[in-house]
Amino acid sequence: MREPEPEEKGWAYEGRRKSEELRGGASGRQRSEKSGRGRPKANSVRQRARGAAVLAQPRKGWGRGPSLSLSGKEVGKKKRSQTRRTIQGVSFTGRPEDCSHFGDVPSIQEVPAFLSPGAMGPGGGLYACDDPQYWTAVLGCYKEVIRAKEGKSRKLVALDAWYQEELPVSIRERKEKYLTRDELVKLMEWKLARGKFRPRLQHLVATNPEELVKRCTAAAFSLLPNVEAAITELSQLKAVGPATASAILTAGAPETTAFMADEAVAAVPDLPGLQYTLKYYLLYLDKIQDCAKRLNQVDASSGWTPHQIEMCLWTWTMAQKLCPTVLPPSSWTAPKAKEGAEDVRPPKKRKASIP
Template sequence: MDFGCWEVSVWKEALSAYPSRIETLSLNKNKPDLVSLDDFYCNQLPSLLHQRNPNPFITTPELSKLMQWKLSRGKWRPRLLDFVSTLDDAVVKSASQKAFQSLPDVSKAVSDLTVLKGVGPATASAVLAAFAPHLTPFMSDEAMEAALGNSKDYSLKQYLKFADKLQMKAKELSSEGDSFTPSDVERALWSFAVGQSSAAQANEDPKNKPSRSSKRKRKN
């Protein structure tokens, strides 16, 4: 699926496949906790954050769990998890309160969170996406590659470009009466990329390649 694709049905299909892609990744990559971590991130955490009115915040245990989700869904970097898990809870609470209050200024909100050790723009984007999916998509490698053609630059400047492109794409896809958030766009892009990767791996698996004898039978 090309980022420039304007067919809403194609994006809907990719987005609806997201849960099954999570399950596939969990099985194929031996990540048994990914399904429960994804449920926490997508369903439980947003509610927890919004219940804390009038000054929402995230806790250190929640940030640690979010980091586990991020690393399980992408590349595993254990040092980041170590850094985040040992952060003082009061410091995390204060930084996240500032960040949430800074929205819709995405640049300031990301900067408020990246003062925390182990939290770069990508992790900050995951925190903000859980709180404000209509503004701030998660900076996944797969979606970055699709939207910008580059997934190696994790700078704030690159994230702002990425968020802007996904905001515009969400508006474009919502113009027909459907409702897409930038976070929906990110998940659809991730889902499609993982589906493509899984299909390619299945084709390369020797068990799925026909034997010479079966090839001969087909010719006859």
């Protein structure tokens, strides 16, 4: 055992000496000094416990401030233990001493668009917003988000226009509300194009007989407002679960039901993990109906329906992924009407999406 040098005396040296005695040989630092390979990695608990005095020694590459890591992962392939902090919604990594200053943290203008305040919305989520005019502004972005979602398929825009505008008119004009087999097949095509594509469902739904489709859908509409009984009736059809059943009912009764879109469900707080069951749909629908009632209490003339709430939540979630800049910023306020100008508020019964 060599005599300690003056700068090595202290508790850090004692830790190395005890570690050497336990191993019966030279310490890792001494071996590295002899081999000239630089500081070794910490291979054991004893080596990692040698002391803060050794760990605090400067290392090449440090001292440049925290490294930005929006995904929460370490960047620059730093093998050392690092500390994560969050500043202005941006996650970064760095040594504890580097986290004490924020000089290298980017300004809010340098943060990507999907993390900007405008993308976060009022209060961090749309569902908690109580401003009907802000919801109206989000609903106005729906068609633009549909175009962004369509991509190269060139089908979704036409299918969505059919579902939102043409199909409700056809159902309402009938003496008794029902869907035909062709309408059910096209509705499934719209649902899969707008959400997650499952080709087996498209093939399976086409095997339903025409008479069975008319009878089940007519019985389901007649059972409303008992949504539970209506969905149970529609479940007799092949490839029709609670989500597809909700799309059928929403096309003919948007004031009562809402489509169970995965993206809309994701925007509703305090729901358990997504399940395609009747019980889960009823929980989701209660949340949607409560939101519509809340907005209508703020502005009785707005006339929000569960379907419109669902459309806004779908727009909100998809815009975050595809085109966050189209959403109104959190500081958005409705333009004030000039004196003497006509009332620009929406009519009592809105017909923007489902007539």
